[in-house]
Amino acid sequence: MQLLFKPMNVDAEKLEKPKRRSSDRVRDHLANERTYLAWMRSAIALMGFGVLIVRLRVLRPPLAPQPPGSGWKLGLLFSLVGLATVLLSTQHYFAVRYDIDEDSYEPADRWVILFSLAVLILGAGVIYYVFTVPIESLSTVIVE
Secondary structure, eight states: OOOSSOOOOOOTTTSOOOOOOOHHHHHHHHHHHHHHHHHHHHHHHHHHHHHHHHHHHHTSOTTOSSOSOSHHHHHHHHHHHHHHHHHHHHHHHHHHHHHHHHTOOOOOSHHHHHHHHHHHHHHHHHHHHHHHSOHHHHHOOOOO
């Protein structure tokens, strides 16, 4: 049987050993992954709150004086912020991963400020929603 490739004479000393990552770099990548997973849990919680708010609005009794209106919008807003959190946190994870590999990571405050503002607005919406629904309409729940 004939060889298709010629064997090369290569010195064993010239062969590069695979790069071994330093423990600091591994620790940085693991911290980045934990942060990403925390953002994902937050996104899932936001989407869950959105569904909960919509479902609570559906469970209102049909004879309640306030017509259905803003509950589904608030729930939809929670879900959309949750989806945006998934997209932005995924993009941020890969950007930080690249920066760690390039040894050029600088923390960005914009994500913290953006997410804090989004949760602040959603929280204000929940407080507004809770205090605008008449108490007597919440005391009786009719499920069909």
